[in-house]
Amino acid sequence: MKSTINDVAARAGVSIKTVSRVINNEPSVRPATRKKVMDAVEELHYQPNLAARNLAGTRSYTIALIYDNPNAYYVIDMQNGILEACKARGYELLIHPSNSKSDTVNDELRALVEHSKVAGVVLTPPFSETQSVIDEVNKLDLDYVRIVSSGAAEGDEENCIQVDDTAAAFDITKHLIEHGHKRIGFLSGGEEHVSTHGRLDGYKQALQQAGINLAPELVIPGEYSFDSGVAGAKALLESDTPPTAIFASNDEMAAGALFAARLMHIEIPEQLSIVGFEDSPFSRQTWPKLTTAHQPNNEIAKCAAALVLNKARSKGAAESAAANKEAGITKVFVPELLVRDSTGDSPAG
Amino acid sequence: MKSTINDVAARAGVSIKTVSRVINNEPSVRPATRKKVMDAVEELHYQPNLAARNLAGTRSYTIALIYDNPNAYYVIDMQNGILEACKARGYELLIHPSNSKSDTVNDELRALVEHSKVAGVVLTPPFSETQSVIDEVNKLDLDYVRIVSSGAAEGDEENCIQVDDTAAAFDITKHLIEHGHKRIGFLSGGEEHVSTHGRLDGYKQALQQAGINLAPELVIPGEYSFDSGVAGAKALLESDTPPTAIFASNDEMAAGALFAARLMHIEIPEQLSIVGFEDSPFSRQTWPKLTTAHQPNNEIAKCAAALVLNKARSKGAAESAAANKEAGITKVFVPELLVRDSTGDSPAG
DNA sequence: CGCCAATTTGACAGCGTTGTCATTTTGCTC
DNA sequence: GAGCAAAATGACAACGCTGTCAAATTGGCG
Numbered sequence A, B: 001m002k003s004t005i006n007d008v009a010a011r012a013g014v015s016i017k018t019v020s021r022v023i024n025n026e027p028s029v030r031p032a033t034r035k036k037v038m039d040a041v042e043e044l045h046y047q048p049n050l051a052a053r054n055l056a057g058t059r060s061y062t063i064a065l066i067y068d069n070p071n072a073y074y075v076i077d078m079q080n081g082i083l084e085a086c087k088a089r090g091y092e093l094l095i096h097p098s099n100s101k102s103d104t105v106n107d108e109l110r111a112l113v114e115h116s117k118v119a120g121v122v123l124t125p126p127f128s129e130t131q132s133v134i135d136e137v138n139k140l141d142l143d144y145v146r147i148v149s150s151g152a153a154e155g156d157e158e159n160c161i162q163v164d165d166t167a168a169a170f171d172i173t174k175h176l177i178e179h180g181h182k183r184i185g186f187l188s189g190g191e192e193h194v195s196t197h198g199r200l201d202g203y204k205q206a207l208q209q210a211g212i213n214l215a216p217e218l219v220i221p222g223e224y225s226f227d228s229g230v231a232g233a234k235a236l237l238e239s240d241t242p243p244t245a246i247f248a249s250n251d252e253m254a255a256g257a258l259f260a261a262r263l264m265h266i267e268i269p270e271q272l273s274i275v276g277f278e279d280s281p282f283s284r285q286t287w288p289k290l291t292t293a294h295q296p297n298n299e300i301a302k303c304a305a306a307l308v309l310n311k312a313r314s315k316g317a318a319e320s321a322a323a324n325k326e327a328g329i330t331k332v333f334v335p336e337l338l339v340r341d342s343t344g345d346s347p348a349g
Numbered sequence C: 001c002g003c004c005a006a007t008t009t010g011a012c013a014g015c016g017t018t019g020t021c022a023t024t025t026t027g028c029t030c
Numbered sequence D: 001g002a003g004c005a006a007a008a009t010g011a012c013a014a015c016g017c018t019g020t021c022a023a024a025t026t027g028g029c030g
Helices: A005-012 A015-022 A031-044 A050-056 A070-089 A105-116 A131-139 A164-177 A195-207 A225-235 A251-263 A297-316 A319-324 B005-011 B018-025 B031-044 B052-058 B072-089 B105-116 B131-139 B165-178 B194-209 B224-236 B252-264 B297-316 B321-326
Strands: A062-067 A092-097 A120-123 A143-148 A161-162 A184-187 A244-248 A273-275 A290-295 A336-338 B062-067 B094-099 B120-123 B143-149 B160-163 B184-187 B243-249 B273-275 B290-293 B335-338
Touching: A005 A015, A015 A031, A050 A225, A050 A273, A050 B052, A062 A070, A062 A105, A062 A244, A070 A092, A070 B072, A092 A105, A092 B072, A092 B094, A105 A131, A120 A131, A120 A297, A131 A143, A131 B290, A161 A290, A161 A297, A161 B335, A164 A195, A164 A244, A164 A273, A164 A336, A184 A195, A184 A225, A184 A251, A225 A244, A225 A251, A244 A251, A244 B252, A251 A273, A336 B290, B005 B018, B005 B031, B018 B031, B062 B072, B062 B105, B062 B297, B072 B094, B072 B297, B094 B105, B094 B335, B105 B131, B120 B131, B120 B194, B120 B297, B131 B143, B143 B194, B143 B297, B160 B297, B165 B184, B165 B194, B165 B243, B165 B273, B165 B290, B184 B194, B184 B224, B184 B252, B224 B252, B243 B252, B252 B273
Parallel strands: A062 A092, A062 A120, A120 A143, A143 A161, A184 A244, A244 A273, B062 B094, B062 B120, B120 B143, B143 B160, B184 B243, B243 B273
Antiparallel strands: A290 A336, B290 B335
């Protein structure tokens, strides 16, 4: 049967408090004692009971992941990365899909703290970039990590895992320019997403560096969806001076652009180059396969989880938080250009 | 501040035990008393503490979802459906992605019970169709629900939510036949999946009903992946007597078939009809959009969760389990034919 | 060898519930 | 209106752990 702290204590010949000290890595335990306890833990396959810990202690052993993202692959990657980090440290993960439109996150956050006693949260866009959410989390004295597009990290770098959309978009645009493209359409995502601004900036910077003037009519507003990709691409392609390449702010919009091009009997990449962003699985399953920027979501999630977990832990135990915190945790990620089959030389020469 | 059972008891002027009885729907509480307590609960926004409940009680308030499915949309739909049911009844969900290849599920299941004290599990394919897993779950005396393809429900219908792949595949094939197709290729999924057998059966039954002889060379083995869809379709289309339609066992394979057809400059649906299965989001984002069968995963998940939750609950409280159990819970789902743009009349006439 | 401060260890009281069992109250019946 | 079984309620001890604080042990020094 499942063994408890009492069993371990008896076996090691110490009090339960000492066992508690050992498993929590508290100071003031003689090495010899520590070893006795560890051996007993080993032999009995002891695992502290989470419910009891949550009930008794001031700190808790569950964290939550808050998200609202239509891309299931993104969410799954995040979950798996965090789960991995949690498992390694004996934490539990509560997943919490929320609705960014309905504005109930703050209440939900409070409920999470009061009811489930979560110790920390991982915030993903758009929540991670919403001031009221950040304020609430601070007010609740919750440990948190924000996964954000670099632009949104401001003075809070300490609590952020950044994705440098600008740098990645710069690379993508440069790739297009190197293939001779001069008129490059830009399909932007929803205004409310910091990432779309970052991507637009990268696009602009690359143009500027190449000495190409920005043509405002080539930048089309949209909203990160397949349909808006179709619409945006159509608008672009039906204009008098259509672009020779289209930079879609994410893969879904790129797939939409592909769809629109097909409808108009435009050959990809011979007559038009199209790039996406994100490297979602279906970017490999389009025809032709999409050139895109790979975002290492699983890795990002792992780092994010490690960050919150370290925070929660360093509160209780007397560890060098600063030293521990940075160990092996990447805090800025630059999505990497992935050249596949949807881009080629500009037909314009 | 968070209120406890003591606060409620004080406010209602009863003992905490009585409050406990009320919130657990136990008998032997006078209606007047019950009302007093309910009012107090209401006023104080009382919510029982999960950790305490899990620690003190014999039953627990967390269930787990076990899965291993590369389709992120499937997983997310499941999660959301279950989460909804959990929230409604104050349960907590632990997600547990596992690896069906590594054969460690049983150990993980045991750990889930011993360590996290889960009350029940929702099993999805392939775990729901693996005998050793079912045995283990029974051994652990866990409440469970299996989401399975009808073929795998055997004598365990009580614990199953069935998806009738055969009926749906029959409908799909019939749709093709009605469009004049006589040579219909079948791209099958992995042998180990019960669903693929069910789908193949439906295909066969439809052919038979229409008096079409089964051409064995038209049934190609595969494994539910994009690549195997490409390969299978190629094999089919390069043969001497290619089919005029292809029934892919899932959308991913159908996308692969689409890809292969494109490579071979075959027009869809003019020269070839292609159908998928599952209605995954990207089936809407292919060109042309895929005709497929819609599987209401979210709904399926809700019913599955309701089923386990009722079981767990009926153990403790004295409710008419049977009556309660069936209330509003659908146990057999037939995916529905969704005609889009990838199917049309047979070119063969 | 004894004293004292620092270090290590342990006893015990919670944490917010549920389970067990004793006690009180209710509603009959005669 | 007394007597009694049944129904309703409550007191109190768990559950497995952490936090607090007191007790025991250590080791350095005179």
